[in-house]
Amino acid sequence: MPTAPAAPERIPEKALIMSGYGINSEMETHVALTRAGMDADIVHINDLIAGDRSMADYRLLVFPGGFSYGDDTGAGNAYANRVRNNLWDELQEFMDGDNLVLGICNGFQILANLGLVPAFDRTYAREIALMPNRGGRLECRFVTLKPANENLWTRGIKRIYCPVSHGEGNLSCSKETLQKIRQKKMVAFTYCREDMNPADGEYPYNPNGSVEDIAGLTSANGRVLGMMPHPERAMEFTNLYDWPLMKEQARREGRALPAESLNMQLFRNIVAYFS
Amino acid sequence: MASFVHRIEVHYTKDPRLKTRTDRIRSLGFPIDELHLTDVYMVATSARDFTRDELVQVAQQLVNPVVQEFTVDEATLPLFDYAIEVGFLPGVTDNVGTTARQTIEDFLAMKFAEGEAVYSSQLYFVRGRLAPEALRALAGTLANPLVNRVRTKTREEYGHTGMDRIVPHVELHELPTAGPVDLGIDDAELMKLGKEGILDPQTGERRGPLALDLAQLHAIRDYFLKLGRKPTDVELESLAQTWSEHCKHTIFASAMDDDVPKGLYKTYIQAATNEIREAAGDRDICVSVFSDNSGAIIFDDQFLVTHKVETHNSPSALDPFGGALTGIVGVNRDTIGFGLGAKPCINIYGFCVGDPDAAAPLFRGKDMSNPVLPPRQILDGVVRGVGVGGNCSGIPTPQGFCYFDPRYAGKPLVFAGTVGVIPWESGGRKLSEKAAQAGDLIVMVGGRVGKDGIHGATFSSEALDPKSPVTAVQIGDPITQKKFSDVIVKEARDAGLYRSITDNGAGGLSCSVAEMAKECNGCHVQLDCVPLKYHGMAPWEVWISESQERMTLAVQPENLAAFMALMERREVEATVIGTFTDTGRCVVECGGAVVMDLELAFLHDGLPKKQLKTIFLKKANPEPDTPCPERLDDTLLAMMKRKNICSKEYITIQYDHTVQGGHVLGPVQGKGRVQSVATLTKIVPGSKKAVGLSQALFPSYSEIDPYNMAGAGIDTALRGLVAMGVPLDTVAILDNFCWCSSDEPERLGQLKLAAKGCYDFSKTFGTPFISGKDSMFNDFSGFDAEGEKVKVSVPPTLLISSIGVHPDAGKAVSMDAKIAGDLVYVIGGTKEELGGSEYFALLGSTGNTVPVLDAAAAKERYVRLANAIAHELVASAFPVNHGGLAVALAKVAVAGRLGMDLTVPVPDSIRPDYFLFSESLSRFVVTVAPDHKRAFEQALGPDAVLLGRTGGSRFRLTAQTLLLDVAVRDLETAYKASFGRF
DSSP: OOOOSOOSOOEEEEEEEEEOTTBOOHHHHHHHHHHHTEEEEEEEHHHHHTTSSOGGGOSEEEEOOBOGGGGTTSTTHHHHHHHHHHHHHHHHHHHHSSOEEEEETHHHHHHHHHTOSSOSSTTOOOOEEEEOOTTSSOEEEEEEEEEOSOSTTTTTOSOEEEEEEESOOEEEEOHHHHHHHHHTTOEEEEEEOTTSOBOTTOTTTSSSOOGGGEEEEEOTTSOEEEESSOGGGOOBGGGSTTHHHHHHHHHHTTOOOOSBOTTHHHHHHHHHHHO | OOSEEEEEEEEESSOTTHHHHHHHHHHTTOOOSEEEEEEEEEEEESSOOOOHHHHHHHHHHHSOTTTEEEEESSOOOOSOSEEEEEEEOTTSOOHHHHHHHHHHHHHHTOOOOTTOEEEEEEEEEEESOOOHHHHHHHHHHHOOTTTEEEEEEEHHHHTTTOSOOOOOOOOOOOOOOOOBOOOOSOHHHHHHHHHHOOBOTTTOSBOOOOOOOHHHHHHHHHHHHHHTSOOBHHHHHHHHHHTSHHHHOHHHHSEETTTBTTHHIIIIIIHHHHHHHHHHGGGOOEEEOSSSSSEEEEOSSSEEEEEEEEEOHHHHHHOHHHHHHHHHHHHHHHHHTSTTOOEEEEEEEEEEEOOTTOOOOEESSSTTOSBOOOHHHHHHHHHHHHHHHHHHHTOOOOEEEEEEOGGGSSSOEEEEEEEEEEESEETTEETTOOOOOTTOEEEEEESOBOSTTTTHHHHTTSOBOTTOOGGGOOOOOHHHHHHHHHHIIIIITTTTOOSEEEEOOTTHHHHHHHHHHHHHTOEEEEGGGSOBSSSOOOHHHHHHOOOSSEEEEEEOGGGHHHHHHHHHHTTOOEEEEEEEOSSSEEEEEETTEEEEEEEHHHHHHOSOOOEEOOOOOOOOOOOOOOOOOSOOHHHHHHHHHSTTTSOOHHHHTTSOOOGGGOEEEOSEETTTTEEOSEEEEOOSTTOSOEEEEEEEOOHHHHTTOHHHHHHHHHHHHHHHHHHHTOOGGGOEEEEEEEOSOTTSHHHHHHHHHHHHHHHHHHHHHTOOEEEEEEEOOOEEEEEETTSOEEEEEOOOEEEEEEEEEESOGGGOOOSSOOSTTOEEEEESOOOSOOTTOHHHHHHTOOOSOOOOOOHHHHHHHHHHHHHHHHTTOOSEEEEOOTTHHHHHHHHHHHHHTOOEEEEOOOOTTSOHHHHHHOOOSSOEEEEEOGGGHHHHHHHHGGGEEEEEEEOSSEEEEESSSEEEEEEHHHHHHHHTTTTTTO
């Protein structure tokens, strides 16, 4: 495949993008990272298991979106089992280093099943679940997100506007877990209305019924981010649902059009962390 | 048979879907209180049993402890009145069971042996009292008897032990061998052989339709007489597959009347493409047409874009979910099987079904036996099937439609298409070309072979009747396919590890291997090598099985080791099943004996030629006699609610249309979220270019005027692209003829006119056909509720799909009105053309005057509009489609949530209602910024008529008098009413 337009500068740190068994967003995730200035390799999980590739060569680990194992036995569960049963030691070492982990959609579901979020401690217990959407089926639509806390991932982001596309993104956990998540400021993004007011659980602004409108969550140490929406699917201005209207309004008001979409900031923040 | 069977049941402590699930069932008329769901895994082994500890650990792998609980070998005990367990019948693909098995194998570091498996099922707990018939009917909506096993228990029967441990293991007892078939029988017996199949010597039953007619059977008999031997059942079944209507398209290939001696395909479809390409010279966009699994046109100087649209009608009638799922993953393989392997990058769909709210029950058997699934259940199933297929495969599904007519109640039409992208070259090889060579190994990749889909190709060439074979049902496994799709298209292709590839679709190996054998002139297959799902299959079954998710490749011997190692690393099963040769023969061995040995020339070209006769009779239909209402407010609201006009957004949002990151103009647009008729998607990251797709069909015109029906389809499919700014000279089209009763001269007469329309109109537009498919017998023969014989035939249906390349996606135009004060234009004139229109349907009439296409004038208009869009003079554009001008204007207003105050130029000669709802072709509704008025009018010329401005919250249309004045909000409510609860 052709590469994205060359970013001005590349950082030496590299990203490992997981693939295989029905993961399907590795390509656009790769494009997003290279656009932001980080080289990335797409690696089949079996090549890691076979030892042909090693996590230790990378600083960012990405579990991209997809339908690993067709969501059978619960979205992300079977792929998480494959990781836990075959790569657990390597992954723990990676987690102990000054490295970042990003999970988007199916990737978030995998992280949740692996206990990498919320990861209150190194036991990596499963504390949250991404249950089936309240509507009982997949929802594909653009949503508006608001950063809930300032952290390395959300720095400088006022708003994210990107698609969700999942059948199981309905975040649920115990009251105590929720309490801890709030206390430790681990909510990264919440679903909100177009005017940036909270969705308050209302469909379709909160598309799946997630508790407290949570769309994305970091680990307790902040180095892992899992989120259901897909910023990597709306990197360009013309990827946005409402770009034709924005374009007309900008022209009439004599404003220039943005070259890329607001969502790229998330990937630039990753690059900034390593720079 | 498994000796150790354990049952793990999993349920949510608080099920988030409980309310939606219960509401949905209640909306179908079942007065239940609640419907709870438990997932069941039956672990069945024979070599080794699991300890209780192991089973608990296994269960922990299958649940999320935060929100789920499980039981091992104990019944789940909620509060309920009835328990309904729905599992699969033996041999039906069980994806959840397979994933659970792999998880257990990985966790316990062991492998399940042959015959050991995990079987999944769903256990529904019903709260609320139901009459016995209602309970049976409820079970019927949760399960399909052709693929599911259902067991129902009352609370008392369930007791404390719960449901039974049933293992749906495949038990086959026959000793399978190949046998000779005697063709030295009289014509009546021969015809019976063709219609009902070979008499099985073991069971004494017919094996299911060969769909060979008498002339074909005579040709086969004569061929074997010359050879001095009887054909084997493998040979006969193989010929039936290869010669089937489904594979050979005999109706399109045969001579017709005196004036079409070369047949419809060569005379009208292929000829149009050839002549268009020749006239285009070095501006020809076609790269590969008709010959490969998909058609391909130029995307840019690095990439080609492919397109193919298939139908999966008969399987979807029997099992809507499985039929539609295999339809979409099947056409994905037409992409992977294009050239040396294109990457699937966009899925499209189309459903033609009966009215989901008004079902007249139909039965395959007398006395109300063997009922046809009601349209609602068919719709729900096919919607879900295409969704699961596309979503699990990571292919966006932005483009599609749903069309309703009571005549689709006997047999629905399910269209599934896939666009692919492939580089022109890789490693010095042209990727659009392929050829197996003698000595290359025949390698089958993907899933295993079972009895699934046997006689699919011959069956879809026949009308549905009580003897339709049950084994025609298949359920796809998109993840198995995703695994080989990824490794083939993203790794093996560019490593140059194989020389040719095709997919296993209709006819299975018998068609794919024999087709590739043409490239090198021979093949030699060892059937014993083919990996099977279970033992006990006869050689003919292995050879023609349509088990899903398989490709056939030609691998050079020197690459075999590397190829097989790569497949193993990606956990994709690949098996050498023979060798390509240059002997001119197709030879198949099984169990040490040759079970098939035919000349390729006879296999592919021995089919006797047919001469078809047609007649065309023009019928006169009554015209409506209702007078024009004084005001049309209510009429427009009623039109907006019509099922062929209103929003089906509930389908759109179930389909991932953003994966791969190429979304530009999607399936719903604007603040008011109105469904578009065309979509624009980027397929190459970093490129400015994007692929535009649209579709059109006018089955309601077919019986009146099939020639102009074809014109309407072509014009509308092109217009959808032009409205986004796609230039006509980048556009190609695809045809899907779904006809009925194609053995009747009247139906063939309609077909001939439609095909002639395709030739004439595509030539005038200069848009070539690059791929097509036909399905000629979409009829249902059975009984109604009174036991009377009925035949329900689909209206002759021609789907035109269009594909074009937008040079600069950033200049594309969406459909929604954008800014108050913008000018609203209609481009193109309106005539009184309401035959077959949605408005006449509302009035209960058919009429006689369908829209007539002036393609030359339309072409000039389309060039002008695309130009104006390229110069960014247009704020929104939308083609006038089903429902006419008023509906199109209303949709643009609703999409923008902006009012309009317009004066429509109704001439004295046309009634205002007819003017507003006439379906005259080649028209657009366009909004333009006031500062672009002059430039726009200059660009479009007198074709563009200014109607008024956008603004406010009301939609007002005035002619000589005020015709209607409706709140845009009310239009939106009406537009979204009909499927609001689906």
